[in-house]
Amino acid sequence: MMGQAFFDIENFACGYPSFRLSGIGFSLEKGSFAGIIGPNGSGKTTLFRGITGSLPPLSGRMLLNGRSLQSLSLRKRAQNIAIVSQFVDADQITVEDYVLMGRIPYYSRFQFFETSRDREIAEKYMRLTETFQHKNKLMTELSGGEQQRAAIARALVQEPELLLLDEPTSHLDITHQVRILNLLQQLNVQMGLTVLMVIHDLNLASEYCDRLLLFNEGRIVNQGKPDDVLTFETIEDVYKTPVIVRTNPYSGKPVVFLVSDKMMKSK
Ligand SMILES: Nc1ncnc2c1ncn2[C@@H]1O[C@H](COP(=O)(O)OP(=O)(O)OP(=O)(O)O)[C@@H](O)[C@H]1O
Known part of the structure; x- marks a missing residue:
């Protein structure tokens, strides 16, 4: 693709x-x-707010399939780009209704309720994100990780071409981190879904992403393959913390080890 x-x-x-x-x-x-x-605070979420149109551009342009994003209505933009935000706006609605909200950009002008096709699509993505068993619960009754998976299901039912995720694994245990990233990888490989995600875990970023954009103080200071970006000079320079970078013998990708003060002193 x-x-x-x-x-x-x-x-x-x-x-x-x-x-x-x-x-x-x-x-x-x-x-x-x-x-x-x-x-933290380098501008990653701010970029997403610019892409989705919740912050107006001050200069420059964004093109999707050669068309200016600003020329698309918010409805059309939502059919092409979906976002999973850092904080889930959970409310007193059921998981199923929350996920179905992702179909609203497809409603016709006088449509007030979802169709059976909308329900089928919602079921498909609730099953994929393992939230189907919670569909009749209120969002507020779910754990943080379950809410995050429901938010991913809601974004997927938008059937976007580009999926933005702001720290999609932050509330998840290691099993669900890997399951969600594997699911995103599967959608990426099988359906050509383009994924752009903010992720703090450098080792997950290294393992899953074919491309990294490194932000610092409101600018992109480095971009390229994980091998090019995750060097110890670059990471120490941007994060101001000592690290060791090695190569994962199985995947060949860089692995970043943090170094504690105690370890530094014992060297
Ligand atoms: N609504 C707002 N009004 C004013 N300043 C804001 C607002 N939201 C964020 N900022 C500021 O913009 C800067 C960048 O924030 P942003 O959320 O984009 O960072 P980030 O890289 O996503 O950080 P993190 O890793 O902590 O999520 C920060 O200094 C923050 O205080």
């Missing part, structure tokens, strides 16, 4: 009076699985 120009951001800027992302430029091929890494 690789090769075709799909999503381009050129010299993009957006932000708040006290913080601005600027000079953001990257290009994703269709079917890529890209990760955004970088320290």
